[in-house]
Amino acid sequence: MYIHIEEPTETISKDAVKVWRISNTIGHLAAILIIAVLVVCTEMFGWYGWIGIVLYILGGIFVLSSIFSILIEPTYLQNTWRYRIDQQFVQMKHGKWQVQHTLIPMEKVEYVRTEQGPIMRRYGLYNLEIGTTASNHIIPAIPAEEAKQLKGQIAVYAKIQDEDAVEGASDA
Amino acid sequence: MTEGVKRYHAAFIAVELVSFLKSSIGFFLFLFILKGSSTATWVIWGRYIFLIASVWTIFSIILKWYFHCYEIVGDSIVVHEGVVVKKQRSVALDRIHNQVSNTTFVHRWFGLTSLTLETGTSGENATFTFPVITEEERQRILLSLERGEASIEAVAKGKSSNTTIHFRSTKKDLVRASFTSLSFLAIFPLLSAIYFNLADFFQIEETAENALDYLLIHWWMLIVLFVLALAISVGIGFIKTSMKYGNYVISDDSERIYIEKGIGNFTSFSIQKHRVQAVIVEQTILKRLLGLASIKLLSAGAFGDEKGQEKSSLYPFMPKHEAYRILQIMLPHYHIEEKMNRFPIKVLWLKLLQPYYLTILAIIGLMIFKREWLWVAAIVFGLTILSRILDYWFTSYIRHGKTVQIRKGGFTNETFVTHRERIQQITVKHSWLQRKFGVATLTFTNKAKPLHESELYGVSNKEAGTFYNWYHKK
Numbered sequence: 001m002y003i004h005i006e007e008p009t010e011t012i013s014k015d016a017v018k019v020w021r022i023s024n025t026i027g028h029l030a031a032i033l034i035i036a037v038l039v040v041c042t043e044m045f046g047w048y049g050w051i052g053i054v055l056y057i058l059g060g061i062f063v064l065s066s067i068f069s070i071l072i073e074p075t076y077l078q079n080t081w082r083y084r085i086d087q088q089f090v091q092m093k094h095g096k097w098q099v100q101h102t103l104i105p106m107e108k109v110e111y112v113r114t115e116q117g118p119i120m121r122r123y124g125l126y127n128l129e130i131g132t133t134a135s136n137h138i139i140p141a142i143p144a145e146e147a148k149q150l151k152g153q154i155a156v157y158a159k160i161q162d163e164d165a166v167e168g169a170s171d172a
Numbered sequence: 173m174t175e176g177v178k179r180y181h182a183a184f185i186a187v188e189l190v191s192f193l194k195s196s197i198g199f200f201l202f203l204f205i206l207k208g209s210s211t212a213t214w215v216i217w218g219r220y221i222f223l224i225a226s227v228w229t230i231f232s233i234i235l236k237w238y239f240h241c242y243e244i245v246g247d248s249i250v251v252h253e254g255v256v257v258k259k260q261r262s263v264a265l266d267r268i269h270n271q272v273s274n275t276t277f278v279h280r281w282f283g284l285t286s287l288t289l290e291t292g293t294s295g296e297n298a299t300f301t302f303p304v305i306t307e308e309e310r311q312r313i314l315l316s317l318e319r320g321e322a323s324i325e326a327v328a329k330g331k332s333s334n335t336t337i338h339f340r341s342t343k344k345d346l347v348r349a350s351f352t353s354l355s356f357l358a359i360f361p362l363l364s365a366i367y368f369n370l371a372d373f374f375q376i377e378e379t380a381e382n383a384l385d386y387l388l389i390h391w392w393m394l395i396v397l398f399v400l401a402l403a404i405s406v407g408i409g410f411i412k413t414s415m416k417y418g419n420y421v422i423s424d425d426s427e428r429i430y431i432e433k434g435i436g437n438f439t440s441f442s443i444q445k446h447r448v449q450a451v452i453v454e455q456t457i458l459k460r461l462l463g464l465a466s467i468k469l470l471s472a473g474a475f476g477d478e479k480g481q482e483k484s485s486l487y488p489f490m491p492k493h494e495a496y497r498i499l500q501i502m503l504p505h506y507h508i509e510e511k512m513n514r515f516p517i518k519v520l521w522l523k524l525l526q527p528y529y530l531t532i533l534a535i536i537g538l539m540i541f542k543r544e545w546l547w548v549a550a551i552v553f554g555l556t557i558l559s560r561i562l563d564y565w566f567t568s569y570i571r572h573g574k575t576v577q578i579r580k581g582g583f584t585n586e587t588f589v590t591h592r593e594r595i596q597q598i599t600v601k602h603s604w605l606q607r608k609f610g611v612a613t614l615t616f617t618n619k620a621k622p623l624h625e626s627e628l629y630g631v632s633n634k635e636a637g638t639f640y641n642w643y644h645k646k
Binding site: 003004005006089091097098099100101102103104105108132133134135 | 596597598599600601602603604607612617619623633634636637638640641643644
């Protein structure tokens with residue numbers, strides 16, 4: 001049983017999987033390392049017994065979550081991420097177990113910017129961040145050229161639709 | 173138009189001084205009266221610090237009055253602030269959403285008032301306050317505001333001298349309000365505070381014991397005392413309510429809604445109709461029993477706090493049908509539908525199927541720390557189930573035309589009505605489990621302070637899709 005929503009069509013870069021794998025690996029390794037150091041400390045300095053137990057549990061959780069977020073999650077995210085930008089709306093969809101559709105009218109867009117971390121630079125990718133008065137949304141891993149173009153496009157569309165001064169005058 | 177830089181009225185100094193006295197009187201009493209004979213170092217230091225701070229405050233109030241000023245230049249208001257660090261802020265007149273003026277006792281002595289203009293943005297520069305100005309000056313600012321609006325919106329239709337009054341609170345309303353707000357119960361904390369304060373000075377415990385013995389023998393006096401106390405508390409409650417909700421007037425013209433209230437401390441609030449983001453109808457259990465409702469107008473102005481919310485609400489103790497009628501006249505686009513659809517029963521099963529994190533946490537915690545209290549987890553479990561059932565029972569949803577209306581909440585029941593244009597963004601979510609049940613979660617946000625997010629769990633697939641497309645078509 002699926003919801004009748006016209007799905008957005010644009011996909012994000014295939015390289016997103018690699019980027020996420022690398023960054024998640026680094027993040028989880030760092031966390032597991034810290035926990036390992038703490039475990040050694042408990043042994044050496046004879047901290048309370050329950051601290052050790054908590055640390056082992058935490059470590060277990062992190063190992064499980066790293067398996068998920070390094071091996072499984074990136075493929076699914078990349079597979080399911082869809083977006084569409086037209087004159088009136090920004091449309092986003094992602095997730096497999098938990099599917100999420102978001103719809104933002106252009107006139108509510110306050111700013112748009114691109115950002116790039118060191119790993120993304122290697123693959124020439126950008127995150128596109130769209131901010132509204134309500135919140136901000138990130139469309140991840142878009143190839144450089146496309147990201148730049150989209151940024152310009154959204155800026156233009158959002159500007160055209162900026163009618164805040166007469167906001168809602170139609171139904172007042 | 174330029175009418176020159178203006179300073180606030182000289183009574184600014186008096187108003188600020190009174191508010192300073194009000195806030196410092198506690199310190200003064202403590203340092204100089206209660207601890208009057210004390211020679212402890214910290215008390216003496218405290219006195220010096222208090223004196224220095226007082227002198228500095230008074231001095232800075234005068235400086236503030238001298239340096240702070242404002243002017244209206246063209247289509248914007250410019251405010252100059254700061255004694256050492258100069259600050260200049262300006263706002264375009266058409267960016268102002270609501271205005272509030274508050275006339276305290278001190279203002280009234282001098283025949284003055286205050287005015288706060290609220291813009292739709294957040295942060296410390298969101299409001300512009302004119303703390304002490306004359307009534308004419310207020311009118312002048314408001315007039316230039318309207319001019320600004322008119323020039324920008326180019327609405328030349330008959331300007332607004334024809335305000336209609338929709339509601340004026342009567343004595344009957346006040347009596348109802350003072351009972352519904354339970355303000356008469358305020359006597360008990362008051363009495364106990366007096367008792368404990370007096371007990372320090374006199375040996376009240378001993379006398380009280382004797383008195384109690386006496387009263388127990390003469391039991392009829394107990395009854396008389398009780399009735400007397402109740403009468404006093406009802407009286408106090410009534411006075412308190414009258415101070416707050418007396419002279420409540422709701423009126424409107426073609427563009428704005430005006431809410432005025434208060435005896436002694438007089439507040440008036442006005443908002444442009446097209447700035448209303450949503451309407452919320454709130455009913456506590458007590459209000460539901462009495463058929464009352466409080467209606468709030470959600471706006472993007474600076475209403476972060478509880479007080480602000482109160483300002484923008486229509487009379488909070490109005491009979492429901494009366495409130496609806498007024499709302500219908502003032503904001504015909506916000507039609508509230510009484511008959512709403514509850515979700516199908518399968519949503520309840522779905523809600524009950526979700527993991528019980530709190531119960532699990534309670535079980536784990538109690539297992540580790542207090543095994544003999546494990547039964548508490550059962551209570552937590554029971555309460556969770558009860559709250560889920562209530563949540564299901566009271567959640568309903570309806571969409572007609574451009575309007576969305578949702579209702580939520582068990583003990584305090586909240587109905588939220590908004591329009592398609594007012595919704596900032598929507599999200600449709602569905603988890604694996606929800607898909608098995610053919611339902612989804614609907615989330616939409618409205619501009620307000622803080623942001624108003626409405627989440628609806630358990631909307632049918634069909635409606636979720638329709639809702640999405642309805643918003644998409646715009």
